[in-house]
Amino acid sequence: MRISENRAIVKAENLVKTFEEGRVRALDGVNLEIQEGQFVSIMGPSGSGKSTLLNMIGALDRPTEGRITVADVDLANFRDLDEFRAKTVGFVFQLHNLVPTLTALENIQIPMFEMDLSLGERVERAKKLLMVVGLEKRMGAVPSKLSGGERQRVAIARALANDPKIILADEPTGNLDTASSDEILHLLLDLNKGGQTIILVTHDPEMAGHANVVFHMKDGKILETTCK
Numbered sequence: 512m513r514i515s516e517n518r519a520i521v522k523a524e525n526l527v528k529t530f531e532e533g534r535v536r537a538l539d540g541v542n543l544e545i546q547e548g549q550f551v552s553i554m555g556p557s558g559s560g561k562s563t564l565l566n567m568i569g570a571l572d573r574p575t576e577g578r579i580t581v582a583d584v585d586l587a588n589f590r591d592l593d594e595f596r597a598k599t600v601g602f603v604f605q606l607h608n609l610v611p612t613l614t615a616l617e618n619i620q621i622p623m624f625e626m627d628l629s630l631g632e633r634v635e636r637a638k639k640l641l642m643v644v645g646l647e648k649r650m651g652a653v654p655s656k657l658s659g660g661e662r663q664r665v666a667i668a669r670a671l672a673n674d675p676k677i678i679l680a681d682e683p684t685g686n687l688d689t690a691s692s693d694e695i696l697h698l699l700l701d702l703n704k705g706g707q708t709i710i711l712v713t714h715d716p717e718m719a720g721h722a723n724v725v726f727h728m729k730d731g732k733i734l735e736t737t738c739k
């Protein structure tokens with residue numbers, strides 16, 4: 512395979528997703544292409560299909576119609592979506608979804624159980640990831656002892672656990688104050704500078720302003736694409 516600088520890591524063609532036996536058309540014919548290493552933002556009003564699109568890219572759900580290819584995998588026809596997810600994508604949600612009874616260091620190791628690592632290797636890797644997000648001093652803390660911004664940093668470290676090709680972040684700063692939101696944005700920007708492909712759903716035009724490409728959604732369609 513020829514590797515060029517502009518390699519599509521995500522390609523969607525006429526993507527349709529309906530719910531409730533077709534009564535809800537969450538995605539109504541989405542076409543897009545995302546290149547490896549890009550920082551992409553998805554904006555649009557509540558209910559416009561942003562999360563549904565992210566879930567399709569992350570193979571949390573299959574499309575009703577159309578094609579979606581992520582990292583050369585045709586998701587509509589691929590059998591083992593669990594394996595695809597474990598290897599290819601890291602999710603960060605608005606609510607961090609950390610396990611409350613586990614420490615930061617332990618939470619980060621959860622996705623690593625899909626990999627062939629010894630306990631020692633897992634712990635080492637989790638510590639390195641906590642350093643990446645600047646939380647090595649808090650590794651023994653359970654989520655309730657961390658601030659909102661710190662929890663979200665742990666969630667990002669967890670999303671990075673299996674060295675995913677793409678980070679999918681669905682309004683990751685939706686519950687955070689401005690200072691913590693800035694921290695998360697800069698962490699994502701730093702990861703992107705290191706080559707990580709990032710797809711960020713956000714309501715915040717300032718956050719979206721840092722993206723290479725912004726897809727503006729409405730009623731399950733991409734109405735407009737702005738590029739930097």
Ligand SMILES: Nc1ncnc2c1ncn2[C@@H]1O[C@H](COP(=O)(O)OP(=O)(O)O)[C@@H](O)[C@H]1O
Binds near residue numbers: 535536556557563
């Ligand atoms: N699991 C589901 N069952 C039924 N309707 C859904 C489901 N998920 C999303 N929808 C509907 O699809 C539309 C798009 O939702 P969503 O992708 O969550 O929008 P956004 O993330 O932009 O707020 C909305 O009308 C929503 O109610």
Ligand SMILES: [Mg+2]
Binds near residue numbers: 561562563
């Ligand atoms: Mg949403």
